[in-house]
Amino acid sequence: MTVRDKDRSTPSDRAAWTGRSDAACDKGDPRVRRTRPVVLLTDFGPQSAYVGQLKLVLHRLAPQAPVLDLAHDLPPQNRAAAALTLEGARRFLPRNAVVVVVVDPGVGSSRRIVAARYADDVAVLAPDNGILRAACGFEEPAELRAVANAALFLKPVSTVFHGRDILAPVAAKLARGMAWAELGPALSWRHLVPAPWSDAAFYGDSADAEVILADRFGNLLTNLRAEWLRGHRVLQVRCRRRRFPFVTHYEAVAPGDPLALIGSHGRLELAVRDGSAAERFAISAGHPVRVDFGIR
Amino acid sequence: MTVRDKDRSTPSDRAAWTGRSDAACDKGDPRVRRTRPVVLLTDFGPQSAYVGQLKLVLHRLAPQAPVLDLAHDLPPQNRAAAALTLEGARRFLPRNAVVVVVVDPGVGSSRRIVAARYADDVAVLAPDNGILRAACGFEEPAELRAVANAALFLKPVSTVFHGRDILAPVAAKLARGMAWAELGPALSWRHLVPAPWSDAAFYGDSADAEVILADRFGNLLTNLRAEWLRGHRVLQVRCRRRRFPFVTHYEAVAPGDPLALIGSHGRLELAVRDGSAAERFAISAGHPVRVDFGIR
Amino acid sequence: MTVRDKDRSTPSDRAAWTGRSDAACDKGDPRVRRTRPVVLLTDFGPQSAYVGQLKLVLHRLAPQAPVLDLAHDLPPQNRAAAALTLEGARRFLPRNAVVVVVVDPGVGSSRRIVAARYADDVAVLAPDNGILRAACGFEEPAELRAVANAALFLKPVSTVFHGRDILAPVAAKLARGMAWAELGPALSWRHLVPAPWSDAAFYGDSADAEVILADRFGNLLTNLRAEWLRGHRVLQVRCRRRRFPFVTHYEAVAPGDPLALIGSHGRLELAVRDGSAAERFAISAGHPVRVDFGIR
Numbered sequence: 001m002t003v004r005d006k007d008r009s010t011p012s013d014r015a016a017w018t019g020r021s022d023a024a025c026d027k028g029d030p031r032v033r034r035t036r037p038v039v040l041l042t043d044f045g046p047q048s049a050y051v052g053q054l055k056l057v058l059h060r061l062a063p064q065a066p067v068l069d070l071a072h073d074l075p076p077q078n079r080a081a082a083a084l085t086l087e088g089a090r091r092f093l094p095r096n097a098v099v100v101v102v103v104d105p106g107v108g109s110s111r112r113i114v115a116a117r118y119a120d121d122v123a124v125l126a127p128d129n130g131i132l133r134a135a136c137g138f139e140e141p142a143e144l145r146a147v148a149n150a151a152l153f154l155k156p157v158s159t160v161f162h163g164r165d166i167l168a169p170v171a172a173k174l175a176r177g178m179a180w181a182e183l184g185p186a187l188s189w190r191h192l193v194p195a196p197w198s199d200a201a202f203y204g205d206s207a208d209a210e211v212i213l214a215d216r217f218g219n220l221l222t223n224l225r226a227e228w229l230r231g232h233r234v235l236q237v238r239c240r241r242r243r244f245p246f247v248t249h250y251e252a253v254a255p256g257d258p259l260a261l262i263g264s265h266g267r268l269e270l271a272v273r274d275g276s277a278a279e280r281f282a283i284s285a286g287h288p289v290r291v292d293f294g295i296r
Numbered sequence: 297m298t299v300r301d302k303d304r305s306t307p308s309d310r311a312a313w314t315g316r317s318d319a320a321c322d323k324g325d326p327r328v329r330r331t332r333p334v335v336l337l338t339d340f341g342p343q344s345a346y347v348g349q350l351k352l353v354l355h356r357l358a359p360q361a362p363v364l365d366l367a368h369d370l371p372p373q374n375r376a377a378a379a380l381t382l383e384g385a386r387r388f389l390p391r392n393a394v395v396v397v398v399v400d401p402g403v404g405s406s407r408r409i410v411a412a413r414y415a416d417d418v419a420v421l422a423p424d425n426g427i428l429r430a431a432c433g434f435e436e437p438a439e440l441r442a443v444a445n446a447a448l449f450l451k452p453v454s455t456v457f458h459g460r461d462i463l464a465p466v467a468a469k470l471a472r473g474m475a476w477a478e479l480g481p482a483l484s485w486r487h488l489v490p491a492p493w494s495d496a497a498f499y500g501d502s503a504d505a506e507v508i509l510a511d512r513f514g515n516l517l518t519n520l521r522a523e524w525l526r527g528h529r530v531l532q533v534r535c536r537r538r539r540f541p542f543v544t545h546y547e548a549v550a551p552g553d554p555l556a557l558i559g560s561h562g563r564l565e566l567a568v569r570d571g572s573a574a575e576r577f578a579i580s581a582g583h584p585v586r587v588d589f590g591i592r
Numbered sequence: 593m594t595v596r597d598k599d600r601s602t603p604s605d606r607a608a609w610t611g612r613s614d615a616a617c618d619k620g621d622p623r624v625r626r627t628r629p630v631v632l633l634t635d636f637g638p639q640s641a642y643v644g645q646l647k648l649v650l651h652r653l654a655p656q657a658p659v660l661d662l663a664h665d666l667p668p669q670n671r672a673a674a675a676l677t678l679e680g681a682r683r684f685l686p687r688n689a690v691v692v693v694v695v696d697p698g699v700g701s702s703r704r705i706v707a708a709r710y711a712d713d714v715a716v717l718a719p720d721n722g723i724l725r726a727a728c729g730f731e732e733p734a735e736l737r738a739v740a741n742a743a744l745f746l747k748p749v750s751t752v753f754h755g756r757d758i759l760a761p762v763a764a765k766l767a768r769g770m771a772w773a774e775l776g777p778a779l780s781w782r783h784l785v786p787a788p789w790s791d792a793a794f795y796g797d798s799a800d801a802e803v804i805l806a807d808r809f810g811n812l813l814t815n816l817r818a819e820w821l822r823g824h825r826v827l828q829v830r831c832r833r834r835r836f837p838f839v840t841h842y843e844a845v846a847p848g849d850p851l852a853l854i855g856s857h858g859r860l861e862l863a864v865r866d867g868s869a870a871e872r873f874a875i876s877a878g879h880p881v882r883v884d885f886g887i888r
Contacts (some may be wrong), residue, residue, distance in 0.1 A: 041644075046367075046368060046369045046638055047367065047368075047370060047512065048367065049367040049384060053366075053384075053385055055366075056364060056390065059333055059362060059390050060388065060389075060390050060391075068651055069643070069647065071643075071644050072638060073638045073639045075639075085641045088641060089644060089645055092645050092652065093648060093652075094648065094651050094655070095652075160560055216639065264753070342638055342664060343666060343667075343808065345662055348631075348633075348677075348681060349662075349680075349684050351662075352631070353684055355686050356684065356686050356687075457856075
C-alpha cells in the first residue's frame with residue numbers, strides 16, 4: 001500500500017509548512033502598502049542582464065512595488081532545484097507576495113503559464129512545468145488560472161524570454177491590484193503538469209524513495225520528507241548497493257564516510273562527511289533509495 | 297559605397313529601439329515619484345563590495361531613489377559587453393531613469409565622464425570611452441554635458457573608483473532633481489570617444505562586418521544589426537575562411553555544426569549548435585566577417 | 593615597546609574613518625524616513641536562497657525598510673574578509689543604518705550574538721566572533737548589548753541559520769524603532785571576542801606585522817594600517833625571506849616582480865605585479881611580515 005502526500009498531510013503539517021502558526025513572525029507594518037511585493041526566483045546568472053530586464057519592466061509598470069530576490073543562478077532549467085528553493089522559502093513569504101518563477105525549459109513551446117493564489121493571498125506565477133505542483137504539493141490554491149490574456153503582455157512577445165514579456169508585466173499588474181479574473185480561464189489543480197518526482201511510497205516496514213537533486217556540494221536530496229518518518233524507526237538507508245547509516249548530524253561519522261540524515265530542507269539526504277556523495281558513488285537524480293524500518 | 301548608421305536609421309527604427317511605440321508597456325503608476333530610479337551597470341563581481349559601496353553612497357544622498365541592478369560582473373573592462381547590454385535594455389528603461397555605467401578601463405587617466413539626457417528624460421552617466429556612442433548610436437541625446445563640477449563629488453576622490461566618488465553622488469543628485477546645467481559644460485555628441493567598433497559597411501552585393509564580442513557561450517556577435525538586412529537575401533557568411541550557413545534557428549543545423557543567425561541581441565551572430573564558435577574556430581573580437589547577398 | 597590601536601588613534605583618524613568630516617556627503621533627503629535602512633554582509637553565494645530568505649523575513653517584519661547589499665559570497669567563514677569589507681565601507685554607511693553581518697563559523701555553538709550602536713546611530717548586529725572588534729577597532733560603540741531576548745526571534749530557531757531566525761527579525765525590529773534595551777543585557781566592549789589578528793607592533797626602527805588575508809587576486813593584506821606609517825620612512829618589507837620593495841604604485845616594478853604598497857584598503861599589502869603573491873611565494877594569512885624603517 002502506498003500513501004500519497006495529499007492523504008498524509010494534516011492541518012498541522014500545513015501550518016508548519018506555511019509558517020502561519022509562527023508567533024514570532026508578526027503581522028508586519030500595519031500601514032497598508034500601496035503595492036504588493038514581487039519575489040523573483042530564476043536560473044539566470046549574474047552576468048546576464050535578464051534579471052535586470054525583469055526588474056526594469058516591473059519598475060516601469062509598478063514603480064511602487066518592492067522587488068525581492070529569492071534566488072538566481074539556479075542550476076539551469078532544473079525544476080527540482082527551483083521547487084525545493086520555493087518550498088524552503090514558502091513560510092517566509094510576505095502574505096501578499098507575488099512570486100515569479102522563471103525556470104523555463106519549455107519556453108517557445110506551447111507550455112502554459114499559470115497563476116496560483118493561496119489562502120494567505122500569496123500568488124505564484126510560473127510556467128506549467130511541474131515546479132508549482134512540486135513546491136506547493138501540500139497546498140491546494142484557492143484559485144488557479146491560466147495566464148492567457150495577451151492584452152497584459154509586453155509586445156512583441158519574444159519567443160525566448162517569456163519571463164520579461166509575460167510574467168513580469170502580469171506580476172506588476174497583480175501587484176497593483178488587477179482583478180484575478182483578468183488573467184485568463186480558471187484551471188483545475190489536478191490538471192497541472194505533475195511534479196518532476198513522485199513522493200516516497202511507504203509500506204509496512206520500508207519506503208521506496210528516490211534522489212531528486214544533487215546540490216552543488218554533492219549532497220543528495222530525496223523525495224522523502226522528514227515528517228513522514230514520524231512513528232518510524234529507520235534501520236538503514238541504501239542506494240546503489242551502498243549502505244548509508246542514518247544519523248542525526250554529520251559528526252556522527254568519520255570524515256569521508258557516508259551517512260543519511262534529515263537535512264536543512266526537511267528531507268532525507270544522502271551525504272559524505274566533508275565530501276561529495278554524488279561524485280563518490282556516482283549517484284544522481286532518479287536513482288532509487290530504499291529505507292528499511294525497525295520495530296518502534 | 298558605405299552607409300553609416302546615422303543615415304540608415306529611420307524614425308521607425310528609433311521607435312523600435314526605444315520601445316516608445318510599445319502599446320502594452322503603459323505609463324506606469326500615475327502617482328509622481330519623488331525621486332528618479334537609478335539603474336546600475338558595472339563589471340564588478342559579486343564578492344567585491346564595490347557595488348555595495350555605490351549603493352551606500354546612493355542611499356545616503358538619495359534615500360528615496362529606487363536602485364535597479366541591470367547587470368554586474370560583466371567581462372572586466374569590456375566596453376562592447378557593456379554597450380550591448382545597455383543597447384538590449386534601452387527600450388525597457390523607466391522614462392526618467394538615471395543610468396550609471398561603471399565599466400572604466402581608463403580610470404585614473406584623464407578620460408572624461410559624460411552625462412547624456414535623451415528625449416524621454418532617460419539620463420546616462422558613463423566614462424567617455426565609447427560605450428555611450430556604441431550603445432546609443434542611433435539616438436542623439438537632447439543634451440550632453442561633461443561631468444566636471446567637483447563640488448558634486450565625494451571627497452577625497454579616489455584615483456581608482458570614480459564610480460563611487462563621482463558617478464554615484466552625481467546620479468543621486470540628478471535623481472533628486474538637480475538642474476542639468478550644474479554638471480559641467482555642454483559637449484557635442486560628435487566629440488565623444490567613438491564606439492569600439494564601426495558599423496558594418498554595405499556594398500551592392502555584400503557587407504563587411506566584424507566580430508565585436510564573444511559571449512560566455514562562445515557565440516560571436518557582430519556589428520551588423522538585423523534591420524539593416526531588410527531587402528537583402530543573405531547567400532553566405534564567412535569568417536576565417538569558414539562558411540556559416542545563414543539560418544533562422546539553431547535546430548536548422550546538426551549538433552556541432554556552425555551557423556549564422558539573427559540572435560537575441562538583434563544582431564548577426566556566428567555560432568556552433570551546442571558548442572562554442574569562439575573556441576572551435578579561434579575567432580574573437582576584431583575578426584572580419586563577410587556577408588554575401590543574392591538577388592532578392 | 594609596542595603601541596596598540598586604541599592609543600594610536602586620534603580624533604582625526606576617527607573622522608577620516610567614519611567620513612563624518614566629508615563635506616561633499618550631504619545630509620541626504622531631509623524628509624524623515626519611516627524606517628531605517630538595513631545593510632547586509634554575508635558569505636552566502638548567489639545560488640543559495642539564504643540571502644533571499646533574509647530579505648523575505650526583513651520584508652515581512654519591516655516592509656518599509658530599504659535593504660542594501662554591501663557584499664555577499666565572501667570567502668566562506670572568513671572573518672578577516674568580512675571585517676575588512678565592513679571597515680572599507682564604514683564611512684559610506686547611512687547614518688541610521690542597521691548592519692547585519694552573517695559570517696558565522698560558530699553557528700550552532702554557544703557563541704553570542706551582539707549589537708553595537710555607534711555615536712552616529714549606525715548599528716551593527718553580528719556574531720561575537722571578532723569581526724566587530726576587527727572592523728570597528730577604532731571606534732568604541734556608544735552602547736553594546738547581547739542579543740538575548742528570545743521573544744524577538746523567529747520560531748523555531750534553526751541550529752544552522754541564525755541569520756534568518758535571529759539577526760534578521762532583530763534587525764527589522766530595530767529598523768522600525770524598537771528600543772535598544774529590548775535586545776538583552778549590556779556588555780563591555782572589552783569583553784567581546786578579540787579581532788582575528790593583533791595590530792602591527794611598532795618598535796624604534798621596525799614593525800612586526802602579519803598577513804591577515806589573501807584576496808582573490810593573491811594580494812596579501814596586512815595588519816598594518818597606512819596612517820601608522822606617518823613619520824616613518826620604510827626601507828624594506830620582508831616576508832618568508834623574500835624582500836618586497838616598498839613603492840607607491842604597481843607600475844614602479846616590472847611585470848612579475850614583487851612589491852609592497854599601500855593598497856585600496858588603506859593597509860600595507862604585498863603583491864606581485866600582474867600576478868599572485870599568495871601563489872608565487874606560498875604566503876597566506878598568519879605569516880609574519882617585517883618592516884624596517886630608515887632615518888626620516
